[in-house]
Amino acid sequence: MAPLPPGLLIAAPSTGSGKTTVSLGLARALTRRGLTVQPFKCGPDYIDPAFHRAATGRASFNLDSWSMPDGLLRTLLVQAEGADLALAEGSMGLFDGVKQAGAFGTGASADIAAFTGWPVLLVLDCSGQAQTAAAVACGLARFRPDVKVAGVILNRVASDRHADLLRHGFADTGIAVLGSLPRRDAIALPERHLGLVQAEETQALDAILDGLADLVEAHMDLDGLLRAASAQRGQEGPAPRRAPSPGRRIALARDAAFSFVYPHVLEGWRGAGAEILPFSPLADEGPDPSADMAWLPGGYPELHAGRIAAAQTFRATMRTFAATRPVHGECGGYMVLGEALVDKDGVSHEMLGLLGLVTSYQKRKMHLGYRVADLLAPLPGHQAGARLRGHEFHYSTILAQPDAPLAHVTDAAGVTVPETGSHRNRVSGSFFHLVSEAP
Incomplete structure (x- = not known):
């Protein structure tokens, strides 16, 4: 180096x-x-x-x-x-x-x-x-x-x-x-x-x-x-394993409601040969029909729940897309994949309904910390059994999560946490933000 x-x-x-x-x-x-x-x-x-x-x-x-x-x-x-x-x-x-x-x-x-x-x-x-x-x-x-x-x-x-x-x-x-x-x-x-x-x-x-x-x-x-400021030599060591990409053409939700995705994750996808195709749910856009998977990152959907619920093109195209191709959501993206999102005023907004998740921002509680997720089912780019490292940071509370758990999740001390994520058919999601796959 x-x-x-x-x-x-x-x-x-x-x-x-x-x-x-x-x-x-x-x-x-x-x-x-x-x-x-x-x-x-x-x-x-x-x-x-x-x-x-x-x-x-x-x-x-x-x-x-x-x-x-x-x-x-x-x-x-x-x-x-x-x-x-x-x-x-x-x-x-x-x-x-x-x-x-x-x-x-x-x-x-x-x-x-x-x-x-x-x-x-x-x-x-x-x-x-x-x-x-x-x-x-x-x-x-x-x-x-x-x-x-x-x-x-x-x-x-x-x-x-x-x-x-x-x-x-x-x-x-x-x-x-x-x-x-x-x-x-x-x-x-x-x-x-x-x-x-x-x-x-x-x-x-x-x-x-x-x-x-x-x-x-x-x-x-x-x-x-x-x-x-000091100049230092870079640390020497073996080349890291290339990060897996969840698809070759990735439809990525990207606007003020969906913005929490790490630059190194995107660079890793591009380095693996993937093309990233951004779209804006807030502008009532759906995923590019040529994409082979869709990724909804975290962000602030709780601040835009009414606009997301009213985005008919986004909702219809996401449902059509998910019938034939994988979809994954992280944190805020996971909330939007669910049945409903309750905002700070207690108003329930219909979400995509691709998972049974119901979350509430009215009942606020901080969820914060490092996480280790041992996958019980695959998510795009990672097979069941993979161990992922990341973190969780949100204030929303789960009211219902009826689908099969996506992972066994623990905190940095090895204590099991209840936010397991869930999956149904080709759709998966979790409050866990991916940082890297554990060696």
């Missing part, structure tokens, strides 16, 4: 510290300088990578140490070849993961920093503290010997006096302060129940990204950041 470009992994002690704000502002600022920035996202996240792409003009790929074998990680890191800088946005706190290691790690962002050798840029939310911020940074810097902290960004700084106190705390730590960002409530990305509002739905996104870049340029040491 060729050497990786210099890189930084942007992390924090906890979620909500400002990692995404710093990542997007830094990515856009450096791109405006003329640098080629390759973005990545640690962990199973669909939404942030779309913002990375908007900021840099390059597709962002997920890197996950629990659900991805190291061969897949090496393949994904190849995307950085030829870039001037790689920027990987962490998830949750730097060392946060699960107790039991998966493919090669616990899912912590620190695993990716150690695997790539990219130093960590810590984003510290300094609201309500001063010199203590340095103590937190020192603890993080010394917690794991194979993870190097390049420096810190002091975020949400209240005043010049506050900034002086913070910097004084770092004076004898050996940890560089590479920026001090004041509070800017006017520059914010809108949120909803699964995280940020999707990039394609965010109004005036370019103006927001430029505003973040202006903030970064005014208050961060960009030259110092570039000097802190």
Whole structure:
């Protein structure tokens, strides 16, 4: 594998510290300088990578140490070849993961920093503290010997006096302060129940990204950041097994209601020779009749249930398609394959009826975590008996799931979970989002 470009992994002690704000502002600022920035996202996240792409003009790929074998990680890191800088946005706190290691790690962002050798840029939310911020940074810097902290960004700084106190705390730590960002409530990305509002739905996104870049340029040491980034050789190892494709011509639902599909999954399908044929259920489009399978990814069908129920062309063509060819749905796509979806107001909307599933967004409960699925029946691209790794993240509750279970599903600790997915005839679905097939 060729050497990786210099890189930084942007992390924090906890979620909500400002990692995404710093990542997007830094990515856009450096791109405006003329640098080629390759973005990545640690962990199973669909939404942030779309913002990375908007900021840099390059597709962002997920890197996950629990659900991805190291061969897949090496393949994904190849995307950085030829870039001037790689920027990987962490998830949750730097060392946060699960107790039991998966493919090669616990899912912590620190695993990716150690695997790539990219130093960590810590984003510290300094609201309500001063010199203590340095103590937190020192603890993080010394917690794991194979993870190097390049420096810190002091975020949400209240005043010049506050900034002086913070910097004084770092004076004898050996940890560089590479920026001090004041509070800017006017520059914010809108949120909803699964995280940020999707990039394609965010109004005036370019103006927001430029505003973040202006903030970064005014208050961060960009030259110092570039000097802190390290170049590393890529990890060597055997070539990974090629990911299976669910078909040769794949009809893929793709719009604001169906958008949660990983870039590496699509690239794997294309690498296996598949052609992807997008269609929009919200525009009342059906799958291309020349496709040999249809895939409905996750997204936000609960926000568009009325439009989906009224999309007569979509509904009729999907039913015709499923009579002769396989169809699979993940999470939101699974909900649409079912009999009905109850929205937040308690209104029941008729869905495709290809499975007996009934779900409710009115009875909200978070379902979140890594998953291992041992298939009891085939799904497109994978045979019965295959072991798949992925995750589950939704707020909908199952009211009825009468069809045969698709898989035996456990969480990262090996505890069985009730969301097994289901299948009927040529149709299958699950709340489980596929990341990789276990070796």
